[in-house]
Amino acid sequence: MNKHVLLCSLGLSIALLAPASRAQTSAETPGAAEAEALTDKARQLYDEGLAALDQSRWVEAHASFLAAWRIERHYQIASNLGVAELRLGKYRDAAEHLSWYLREAPATRVTQRQRAEVLLKEALAKVAAITVKTEPEGAEVTVDGAEMGRTPLALPVFLEPGQHMIQVELDGYKPAQERIEPKAGDVVGMKLYLMRRDAEAPAAAGAPGTTGPRAASEPGPAGTTGPRAASAPGPAKLPETTVVQPAERSWVPMIALGAASVVGLGVGVGVTVAENDASAETSAQRTAIWNAGGGCIDAPAEHVRACAKLRDGEARVDAFSNAARIAYVTSGLLLAGALTYWLWPTEPAGSASRVQLVPNLGAHGAGVIAQGAW
Template structure:
């Protein structure tokens, strides 16, 4: 599937900040007076340095300044810009963590900024695994590859790079528990680890020592045999003669119709995919044109309003065509499976003739087939 509106978000360099008064509508947001008072002087200085670097696309310098400010003061505006810099540097795990922190702490009134953060977080989550760790009982210390994550219940999921990781939980009075996992990029996993008290008794053995289950009793057979004696029973009475109706000759018309519908759905899917790719190419070209002219579409100036609206239209068109292509592929697969099932299904005795009607149903918002008949 196509990434929805990723182009729109990649044009902006920040999700939560307005520009200083000397610069109107940039990709960063300067805290208000009340928020600025909450930051220490040193954190504010580092934050301002990070903004300057961010607005000039100096990602490494911006990341260093924001990270230093973050270590002094954990503020949602610092988290948002730190996450943006990390995303641009390919630090997807860290970006997912700080953007998630922003969404948890930012006021609900920042509707637009939160929406942009959600789009950027989705981009980061496609590159990492999101693990929700729970324990029974709660309050256990969670470590991942030896690094402390906090105590359960954790406020946020644990974000991991693809590959092997060891998750361990410890709680006073309980035996430690651990789990080795190997998630892939984009995985969303929930896990719960159960801790046993150190003084818990081992469960009692199910059977007596030296036994593995009840003994099977058998009755000895007659001399010269090796197995138990089996009593013979009189055979069943001869059943009355019956007339067997041979299976009706199969009609291949439904299989042919379903196969044809599968081919049509496949063709429509390919066509929609090509059209969606073309729309994406146009959107990328429009995005490069806007960036080349010094514009952005997160909070566009008047000069770029029309061009950003066209970019939105192209993105929506690409998404719609992509959805239609996916629906066509699904309809093609369903038709092919139905044709195969009909061909291999056992024939029944002669009954009324088979009648099947297959009606394709494809439009821009999806596709499918309608099968009506009687077997």
């Protein structure tokens, strides 16, 4: 039988995700007796699992669904298997099978997919999801000795909290491994770099070979070595795993930004003092004109000069006020830039990403421009 015809005819719907349908079909594929026997067995096991699931007999349901899954991998079997595993506290297995369901189930099953996402979220809170990549791709991934497949993996590797050993192998390359200790709820991405066993070995996965001769002790790309004389000593043993280490942080930008922030604050304080002095002088001039019985609106001839001086003083007060405001804002932005640089995670060594904070001062305001390359 065709896989989808068979399983749809079996009513392989998600228990707890959708009502179960038990419709049967009479469609047959001639000349496939062995396949017919297997699919009949999968149908029987699936029906037994549904019956146990309906009565909350989780252990029996899990056993039946798991046996059916080993015969026929279908998204509806995966969903019910994941439900049973979740109820039994098998969170790692539940996360794997519910993720498989969400990857394979049709997009038209909107309600069922939404319910599966809720259950998957419950499982993921108890386990860690590790996305494993390799350079080059095509490496066999094993976790604690169990085979997970070849990179790129279709799904993350789900692990119980605690220590685990992840190893990758590819013909023509040295094995690489990494020991990790994730916590529940962690979502981790890791990339393992494989090194060629021999510079003369064929590029088994399309990796570029070495170019040009090298000294015996000179490492080539990804740890390869060029041709060497027969009497030359072999290269020192290289580590099996190349892990990209964060680049060492330079404190010069933070110190420079912090110092500039202090200078900006000092300028702001100085300008504020000058503003206060100018304001006091202007206030005294205004009082003197008022006491003399004059005013600066349609000022009489004897007060024209005094009013002009008063207007100059008021203009200076406004200028000092704007300058102080710009200085304080600039100081705050520079301090924010210093703190951002301090708290920003470091990039791996050799990364092309660069971020630069540049103060932007103008007559009508101030700011900081972030310039970067990714």
